[in-house]
Amino acid sequence: MRLLGSSRLLPLCIAVLWLAPSADAWGCKGHEVVALVAEQHLDPHAKAVAFGILGDWPANGNLPRYCHATGDPLADASTWADDERQVRPETAAWHYIDLPRGAPEADLAKYCPPPEGCILSALTEQLRILRDASTAPAARADALRFVIHFVGDIHQPLHTITNNDLGGNCVPVTFFGQRPEESAIRRGSFHPNLHSIWDTDILERMSPGQSPSDVAKDLETKFRSRISRWQAQPAAFAAWAWESHELAERVAYGQLPHPIPIERPRRVTTCAEVAGPMLRLDENLAEPYQNAAAPVVDEQLAKGGARLAALLNSLWP
Numbered sequence: 001m002r003l004l005g006s007s008r009l010l011p012l013c014i015a016v017l018w019l020a021p022s023a024d025a026w027g028c029k030g031h032e033v034v035a036l037v038a039e040q041h042l043d044p045h046a047k048a049v050a051f052g053i054l055g056d057w058p059a060n061g062n063l064p065r066y067c068h069a070t071g072d073p074l075a076d077a078s079t080w081a082d083d084e085r086q087v088r089p090e091t092a093a094w095h096y097i098d099l100p101r102g103a104p105e106a107d108l109a110k111y112c113p114p115p116e117g118c119i120l121s122a123l124t125e126q127l128r129i130l131r132d133a134s135t136a137p138a139a140r141a142d143a144l145r146f147v148i149h150f151v152g153d154i155h156q157p158l159h160t161i162t163n164n165d166l167g168g169n170c171v172p173v174t175f176f177g178q179r180p181e182e183s184a185i186r187r188g189s190f191h192p193n194l195h196s197i198w199d200t201d202i203l204e205r206m207s208p209g210q211s212p213s214d215v216a217k218d219l220e221t222k223f224r225s226r227i228s229r230w231q232a233q234p235a236a237f238a239a240w241a242w243e244s245h246e247l248a249e250r251v252a253y254g255q256l257p258h259p260i261p262i263e264r265p266r267r268v269t270t271c272a273e274v275a276g277p278m279l280r281l282d283e284n285l286a287e288p289y290q291n292a293a294a295p296v297v298d299e300q301l302a303k304g305g306a307r308l309a310a311l312l313n314s315l316w317p
């Protein structure tokens, strides 16, 4: 999930949108899985309230939607924020937090500067809007769509880390033989890259041909006992972000065949500024990397769904 203030140019679905228009984009499948896992754990009242808000106040019908409609209100709502960003660029920074590799945990707030904020401030603010009964109903519905999406994004490890590489978006990778190709639109941006494979390719390779609903059912079975434990924990956005950050460090960067040194943080706004040295890294990822990443993707999707359900249940007891 395209995660997360520096300007992150290619967060989640949008990167895939213009880099590989035919790809099924925490792309569409990842976000929908999180929503569908959550739906299984919503209390009846919370589910009725959430479905009522989404049904009574649908998203702007003129907004082009990248992901195909699933017919499930929560799953369809889960991918809206990536489309909304195209018409409201001020929301781009809400999808991630740029925690530099090597940053101490105590410093999280430092990486969420106003006015743009980050995923932590966005979750807090959208929850406030959602709780406020005096807010216009359409704005509450949008707040619910944002919350559903951001709980997914915060569990995508690459939405909580950066190494002067826009959350891995500027790290070209070869993935199972697919060589990175430069975007015809944006110089220095390559696909696949480290961020994009965590958004879509690793999950798709884990579940070829499976629908989001199939994947959600499998996760239910695999994580049944742990889902209830995750739900019992209090919602702590900073702790969730840090957990994702550590996974990104340990697995997403840590398992690369050619270790990438931790960079001294500096402001990077486009991949063109760093792509030359990044391309020379020649990261060639296949089974060993996939085998290390897959359990993380599985658990983060299940955890995101469980935590989203607990959050919505607490809003509408």
Ligand SMILES: [Zn+2]
Pocket (backbone or CB within 6 Å): 001, 002, 003, 011, 012, 013, 081, 082, 095, 149, 153
């Ligand atoms: Zn996003």
